[in-house]
Amino acid sequence: MEDRMQLISSETFEERGRGRGIGAAMDVDEEGRYAGKGGVFERLGTDRDGSGPQKSVEGYILIACNLHEECTEEDIYDRFSEFGEVKNIHLNLDRRTGFTKGYALIEYQHFKEAQSAIEALHGAELHDRLLEVSWAFSRGPVGTRLSTRRRSEK
Amino acid sequence: MTENEEFYLRYYVGHKGKFGHEFLEFEFRPDGKLRYANNSHYKKETMIRKEVYVTEAVLKELRRIIEQSDIMKEDDSKWPEPDKTGRQELEIVLGNEHISFATTKIGSLLDVQNSEDPNGLRNFYYLVQDLKCFVFSLISLHFKIKPI
Numbered sequence: 561m562e563d564r565m566q567l568i569s570s571e572t573f574e575e576r577g578r579g580r581g582i583g584a585a586m587d588v589d590e591e592g593r594y595a596g597k598g599g600v601f602e603r604l605g606t607d608r609d610g611s612g613p614q615k616s617v618e619g620y621i622l623i624a625c626n627l628h629e630e631c632t633e634e635d636i637y638d639r640f641s642e643f644g645e646v647k648n649i650h651l652n653l654d655r656r657t658g659f660t661k662g663y664a665l666i667e668y669q670h671f672k673e674a675q676s677a678i679e680a681l682h683g684a685e686l687h688d689r690l691l692e693v694s695w696a697f698s699r700g701p702v703g704t705r706l707s708t709r710r711r712s713e714k
Numbered sequence: 715m716t717e718n719e720e721f722y723l724r725y726y727v728g729h730k731g732k733f734g735h736e737f738l739e740f741e742f743r744p745d746g747k748l749r750y751a752n753n754s755h756y757k758k759e760t761m762i763r764k765e766v767y768v769t770e771a772v773l774k775e776l777r778r779i780i781e782q783s784d785i786m787k788e789d790d791s792k793w794p795e796p797d798k799t800g801r802q803e804l805e806i807v808l809g810n811e812h813i814s815f816a817t818t819k820i821g822s823l824l825d826v827q828n829s830e831d832p833n834g835l836r837n838f839y840y841l842v843q844d845l846k847c848f849v850f851s852l853i854s855l856h857f858k859i860k861p862i
Contacts, residue, residue: 579790581805581814592735593751601749601765604856614767617858625775650851655843663775665851694771697856701745702770 606699613671614697619647620674621696622666627651628687629659636664639681639691644673665696720744721777722807725845727819728753729800740849746773750853766856776848780808783841790815792831793838804842 606614613620624636633651640646648667651660668674674695682693721744728737733755741749746769752762780786786808793815796802800819806812815838820826826835854860 577812577814578788579805579813579815580795581803581816582812593737593739593753598751598753598761598763601751601763603765613769616856621852621855623769623771623775625771625778648855650855652844652847652851654840655847656840661844661847662778663848665855667855692771695769696772696852698746698767698769700767701747702767702773703746 611702612699613674613695614699615671616667616697619667619669620671622668622674622677622693623696624664624666624681625662625692626689627660627662627664627691628689629654629657629662631660631664631687635686636666639684639686640666640677643677643680644668644670719777719809720807721773722805723776723780723845724803724805725842726803727800727842729798729819742768742773742776746770748849748852750849762859764853764857764859766852768852772852776845777808779844779848780806780841783844784837785841786811786813788813788815788834788837789831790817790834792829793817793835794825794829802842804838 604614604617622640624640627636631651633649636649636651637646640649645668646666647669648665650665652663653659654661666677668677678693678695681691684691684693722742724739724741726737726739728735728739730736735753736755737751737753739749739751741747743749746767747765748768749765750762751764754761785804785806794817796816797818801816802819803814803816805814817835817838820835820839823836823839826832826839829835
């Protein structure tokens with residue numbers, strides 16, 4: 561999308577990169593895709609600035625990772641409903657294997673429910689694996705990349 | 715895999731036909747910004763443009779899915795070129811590696827099987843499905859829209 565190449569800073573892409581879009585610039589039709597109104601992206605409002613969890617339309621969304629491939633929606637529901645009513649679960653499957661891909665997205669209506677779930681379940685065990693639970697959306701940019709540092713290390 | 719590795723992902727699929735330029739495109743930027751665009755002119759459907767910041771946890775899962783797919787080891791030189799049926803683009807920066815692939819639309823595994831690089835194209839095919847699935851879930855849960 562616009563100024564996309566400025567977002568990624570490595571200067572030696574053309575030597576290392578692979579594919580039709582490298583070097584001989586890919587015919588990316590930015591104008592046709594994002595002209596005028598097409599370039600305006602909607603975003604939900606934030607009540608506060610800075611970092612921290614971003615509220616979604618109907619509540620707060622968590623992501624749970626490191627799930628066992630045989631983990632079921634019911635397993636997720638059982639663990640997460642201890643902290644409040646679970647409004648929605650997306651437990652997506654690996655399209656190749658048909659098993660669970662390894663992550664789940666969980667929706668609670670209230671901030672406190674979601675926060676208690678993170679506190680209690682991050683690092684908890686499920687199917688002999690340690691759950692990694694955290695917020696899915698952020699009010700602002702996350703982390704800082706170390707590309708500048710990496711470059712100076714060369 | 716370190717958490718502060720350089721990371722960028724963009725996927726596009728679309729074609730130009732009797733309803734104009736119809737396409738789906740999403741992008742994850744290094745700072746977590748997820749942008750989602752869907753242009754379908756069929757029955758005068760309006761275009762959808764959404765953006766939201768995802769957390770480091772989401773980016774980390776995304777990187778895991780990419781690494782598991784082996785896509786960074788593939789090459790699109792033997793894949794079918796974009797044509798009238800359509801075009802797919804997948805661009806990923808992961809650490810020191812950068813891929814920017816382009817090919818036509820893939821209807822089914824049969825197209826994959828009949829291509830010159832079935833193993834590579836199959837990795838691409840499944841990765842794209844897993845990525846779309848992840849993004850559709852994120853967008854539909856956050857904005858409460860049906861993204862397709």
